Amino acid sequence: MPGSPDETYRPLLFSIAYGMTGSVGDAEDIVQDAFLGLTRARQAGTVIADPKAYLTTAVTRLGINHMRSARVRRETYVGDWLPEPVVVPADKPGPAEHAELADSLSMAFLVLLEALKPVERAVFMLREVFGYGYADVARITGKSEVNCRQIFARARRRVAADSPVLGGVVPGRRAEGEEFARRFFEAAAGGDMDALLDMLAPDVVFRGDGGGKAQTITRPIPGRREVARLLVVALRRAGNQGASIRPAQVNGGPGAVLHDADGRVLVVVEMDVADGKVQTIRTVANPDKLGHLGPVSDLARLPEPN
Structure with a gap:
């Protein structure tokens, strides 16, 4: 609902979904589906003690499912695949809807993430880009904390093999x-x-x-x-x-x-x-x-x- 406290999480949720998909449209759809799920859960009488955790988990898992279906399409893509660009005009430098994205996920970084499997991508991004602790990453992805540590280490090695510099812009x-x-x-x-x-x-x-x-x-x-x-x-x-x-x-x-x-x-x-x-x-x-x-x-x- 516009203006609700939950809306303050939208930039973060978009950033996670975009980092998973590399698509602005798909990311916005995923975020909207997560909010719809939250509304339905509340209407069914479920008490959501931590809406941010609920939405973050929903967006991440929807992103993982999306990437599993998208991998086949990426394999048949004609020419170089690059992410859909997120653009802020130079003459309009004010607050953008996706402000949390700007300093986190460059095109170069998103291309590197294409080498990762969907769950690896989610674990790596939540930990490397958004700074979640392993306990939170485990809760969000539904994996054990030990498994998340192993997945992250493996994913980081794969990304670092292609680029010694991790992360976005300065x-x-x-x-x-x-x-x-x-x-x-x-x-x-x-x-x-x-x-x-x-x-x-x-x-x-x-x-x-x-x-x-x-x-x-x-x-x-x-x-x-x-x-x-x-x-x-x-x-x-x-x-x-x-x-x-x-x-x-x-x-x-x-x-x-x-x-x-x-x-x-x-x-x-x-x-x-x-x-x-x-x-x-x-x-x-x-x-x-x-x-x-x-x-x-x-x-x-x-x-x-x-």
Whole structure:
């Protein structure tokens, strides 16, 4: 119920559900289902002594069930899979509905979590990201505390094998990231190769998610000059078609949203920045992953197969 004390838990619940699914729409559905379950339990006369614990448990278990069914779909996904972006416009930096997410779950981190099984993902995320104790993790997941410790240790080894750095962005550097993003996209849109090359790490990688439904690269592109040329060509083409770039926070880090001439969402760009250099660029163009941001452009959409 809007305005009820239970609503204060919604940002946390969304963050857990989004961390489990990587999907804004699915996360919102899971959270709504959890609240519906709470309402039904109360209507049936059940006394819920700790609504936060009830909702957290419901969201986590719904997320585990969702991931079990989603794994088959992920295995047949066309090209790179990236999470649905959570975007906060740079010109609207006030409190966001999903504020607890911004400093916790970057796109890079969510991609790493894809290597984990659903229960491993839940245990690892509750412990690593949200700081739950093992007793609480055990209660939420329905596993023993000893088992949760084993699951966490195993999951952490698997994630660390792919990345020695665990976690999301550094909140204190967000303003710096926004200014960096503004200069970066100005250089790219203006074709300033020297400025662009200076901001890209030598081993930078460009990744794109079109899901087989939008025009984008089908494999990662490594290398500073290759990525710079790709950006300049892509943004020049988009600019010639009337597209505009608006800097934004994307999953708590620097990025931008491209809109077509009619203001519809064309693509979302997210960047990993370290030591003043862009390490990775990720673009989400799959129209199925952009609908929560507003009307989606047809400019990059591929024709439906006959």
